[in-house]
Amino acid sequence: xxxxxxxxxxxxxxxxxxxxxxxxxxxxxxxxxxxxxxxxxxxxxxxxxxxxxxxxxxxxxxxxxxxxxxxxxxxxxxxxxxxxxxxxxxxxxxxxxxxxxxxxxxxxxxxxxxxxxxxxxxxxxxxxxxxxxxxxxxxxxxxxxxxxxxxxxxxxxxxxxxxxxxxxxxxxxxxxxxxxxxxxxxxxxxxxxxxxxxxxxxxxxxxxxxxxxxxxxxxxxxxxxxxxxxxxxxxxxxxxxxxxxxxxxxxxxxxxxxxxxxxxxxxxxxxxxxxxxxxxxxxxxxxxxxxxxxxxxxxxxxxxxxxxxxxxxxxxxxxxxxxxxxxxxxxxxxxxxxxxxxxxxxxxxxxxxxxxxxxxxxxxxxxxxxxxxxxxxxxxxxxxxxxxxxxxx
Amino acid sequence: xxxxxxxxxxxxxxxxxxxxxxxxxxxxxxxxxxxxxxxxxxxxxxxxxxxxxxxxxxxxxxxxxxxxxxxxxxxxxxxxxxxxxxxxxxxxxxxxxxxxxxxxxxxxxxxxxxxxxxxxxxxxxxxxxxxxxxxxxxxxxxxxxxxxxxxxxxxxxxxxxxxxxxxxxxxxxxxxxxxxxxxxxxxxxxxxxxxxxxxxxxxxxxxxxxxxxxxxxxxxxxxxxxxxxxxxxxxxxxxxxxxxxxxxxxxxxxxxxxxxxxxxxxxxxxxxxxxxxxxxxxxxxxxxxxxxxxxxxxxxxxxxxxxxxxxxxxxxxxxxxxxxxxxxxxxxxxxxxxxxxxxxxxxxxxxxxxxxxxxxxxxxxxxxxxxxxxxxxxxxxxxxxxxxxxxxx
Numbered sequence: 087x088x089x090x091x092x093x094x095x096x097x098x099x100x101x102x103x104x105x106x107x108x109x110x111x112x113x114x115x116x117x118x119x120x121x122x123x124x125x126x127x128x129x130x131x132x133x134x135x136x137x138x139x140x141x142x143x144x145x146x147x148x149x150x151x152x153x154x155x156x157x158x159x160x161x162x163x164x165x166x167x168x169x170x171x172x173x174x175x176x177x178x179x180x181x182x183x184x185x186x187x188x189x190x191x192x193x194x195x196x197x198x199x200x201x202x203x204x205x206x207x208x209x210x211x212x213x214x215x216x217x218x219x220x221x222x223x224x225x226x227x228x229x230x231x232x233x234x235x236x237x238x239x240x241x242x243x244x245x246x247x248x249x250x251x252x253x254x255x256x257x258x259x260x261x262x263x264x265x266x267x268x269x270x271x272x273x274x275x276x277x278x279x280x281x282x283x284x285x286x287x288x289x290x291x292x293x294x295x296x297x298x299x300x301x302x303x304x305x306x307x308x309x310x311x312x313x314x315x316x317x318x319x320x321x322x323x324x325x326x327x328x329x330x331x332x333x334x335x336x337x338x339x340x341x342x343x344x345x346x347x348x349x350x351x352x353x354x355x356x357x358x359x360x361x362x363x364x365x366x367x368x369x370x371x372x373x374x375x376x377x378x379x380x381x382x383x384x385x386x387x388x389x390x391x392x393x394x395x396x397x398x399x400x401x402x403x404x405x406x407x408x409x410x411x412x413x414x415x416x417x418x419x420x421x422x423x424x425x426x427x428x429x430x431x432x433x434x435x436x437x438x439x440x441x442x443x444x445x446x447x448x449x450x451x452x453x454x455x456x457x458x459x460x461x462x463x464x465x466x467x468x469x470x471x472x473x474x475x476x477x478x479x
Numbered sequence: 480x481x482x483x484x485x486x487x488x489x490x491x492x493x494x495x496x497x498x499x500x501x502x503x504x505x506x507x508x509x510x511x512x513x514x515x516x517x518x519x520x521x522x523x524x525x526x527x528x529x530x531x532x533x534x535x536x537x538x539x540x541x542x543x544x545x546x547x548x549x550x551x552x553x554x555x556x557x558x559x560x561x562x563x564x565x566x567x568x569x570x571x572x573x574x575x576x577x578x579x580x581x582x583x584x585x586x587x588x589x590x591x592x593x594x595x596x597x598x599x600x601x602x603x604x605x606x607x608x609x610x611x612x613x614x615x616x617x618x619x620x621x622x623x624x625x626x627x628x629x630x631x632x633x634x635x636x637x638x639x640x641x642x643x644x645x646x647x648x649x650x651x652x653x654x655x656x657x658x659x660x661x662x663x664x665x666x667x668x669x670x671x672x673x674x675x676x677x678x679x680x681x682x683x684x685x686x687x688x689x690x691x692x693x694x695x696x697x698x699x700x701x702x703x704x705x706x707x708x709x710x711x712x713x714x715x716x717x718x719x720x721x722x723x724x725x726x727x728x729x730x731x732x733x734x735x736x737x738x739x740x741x742x743x744x745x746x747x748x749x750x751x752x753x754x755x756x757x758x759x760x761x762x763x764x765x766x767x768x769x770x771x772x773x774x775x776x777x778x779x780x781x782x783x784x785x786x787x788x789x790x791x792x793x794x795x796x797x798x799x800x801x802x803x804x805x806x807x808x809x810x811x812x813x814x815x816x817x818x819x820x821x822x823x824x825x826x827x828x829x830x831x832x833x834x835x836x837x838x839x840x841x842x843x844x845x846x847x848x849x850x851x852x853x854x855x856x857x858x859x860x861x862x863x864x865x866x867x868x869x870x871x872x
Contacts, residue, residue, distance in 0.1 A: 140794030140802060170790045172802055172818035201787020202820050270774070310791050380773070381663070384864055394594020397563045398703050401533030409533055409565055425565035427595055468861050471777055 088329035096224020106221035107230025110213025121230030136312035143175030159190035169310035253280035351469020369459035377463030387465035391437035411453025481722035489617020499614035500623025503606025514623030529705035536568030552583035562703035646673035744862020762852035770856030779858035784830035804846025
């Protein structure tokens, strides 16, 4: 049996990984906007990218490497997504890396920010050339990748697979637009010293996606730049498949939950549990419809136990359902049960108490089968509009 | 050749139709909340209802009538949707009509408002019994059916099919939540004295739906109560199929456009024209994705020509597309053309001027075929959140 326990610090807690972030002149407010991850040995790398048809230039640049390539360097900038920039966008990355003074192998670029502006290559190059690749400044990196994020997102775990044998795995991430069927970019960089075989890396990533990042955004409705990157330097020499898969899932779940809670002004993180649906696909369809409904989100913001919007959203999602089998609860407060409205003054007050919490569940028992799925969402208030009305400036 | 010209007034402009609205005690602010449409002869009737799986009680009550039934009375209330109310909801409608003092045939009920509260039968009955069925108070009716609507929605046309031979057709409607993939109820009541054969009524309704109400909301993501009702008393004795289909489409288009412009705080009505898509289905998918994207809507609110969000939304919609064939324009200001960003200070200023208008087009030339579709949407600002955060009270 393995144990997974959280430890402090950033991804540079792992032996052999280095990182930092600086202000390279991209953000007008002087905040960090350029960062790197460096490894002192070559790493195996796997990635999951957006399904958006207009993948940004850095994603195309990555995919042009030969299958099975190794790398020791990731350069990340915010404020400019290098998306919708065509072949010029890719040329800019190649030009940048060609002029880099550091000796790195198969460098990877990752970008987030405004779509449709040319990459400011000279600023980024000057910044990147000023890096000290032996830095251990995880906080600096985590700030450099933020856009509308209200706080930095990172985690680190130590996984003991048997007494005295352990590996580490951790991540740094950005993403705060998961509040909606969204196009806000999600980036997540995961490092590990687990001795994971290359062939296990992609399956582990994909298995974890389903219940983590995919549960906080709508399939297919994704940014041009969404990226989850896993770097493994194998230095611990330790590996256990089950432990690694579970630890990776925990890391990605942590990052996903921090993104939900940081939903561009959101105050509440809500789990939409759909249970007893006919199929898992239907459970997922309904759960995501709930977590993405504007009318549900604004009711959560208003702390209004308006369960009619919950029911209507389920009905509109076109899954197999019937009023006669549906049960809706806020945490343990049942408000609708199989065709019966249980909503009196007392129940409304109890439900209202639940809605005042910062975290709670909305449970929808469809009563048509045994499949379930939980999606995570948040409320939507004035702050969201403020953040997104004039994002580019 | 026929001519269609607008005339003043409400649906009671048509000989044989009567209507009015009153305050029956449902809305706390004392505004009208109950209305009726009465015809002094039996009318043929057809309806299109929501695809939501949880159809409200009034929709089930209607569908329990025998196919081909005729009617002379429609009762409409706001503030309570009589949805998620099970068999009791239907029983309440039957109880109400059984106690009605007016002599009406196959009465129809229509409701909008909060989901999940029992219908206040006594208040509605008292109100309905106070009606004078010979009233001609279209304004009163139009106010009675409003929920979050900022203004009343109605139109009336006279259609001349040949010299001296004409019929009339008009509508009264409510709906203001078309701002989002929405659950806000849309009700539209259309009356005509055209001598339309019963068998033409449903096809005419369905043909018009595609480019009108379906273009302002997402298929399937509909309220529990959405209803379009067409009543024909045939009194003019005049009919021409082509003229009737076109006039009905105009009436429904008018109502749809008024709903878009009244998008719960919206200030801008925007046409999202997707042209040269591979198939019409793909054109529709992309156009609706644009009109429903939160990030696009908030950028419109901020008058920010952030065309990257337009591009990203098209890419996320998973239609056939490529950066190399895509052209994006705000009215006639081209900002992105086949892989080239045309966005300099001058173009940005021109695009900014377009975005300051109350009505404009965003044209996306996909360059993959010859199919097109236009969806209509609006901006999303603080007012939307305010209206929806605490709708029930």
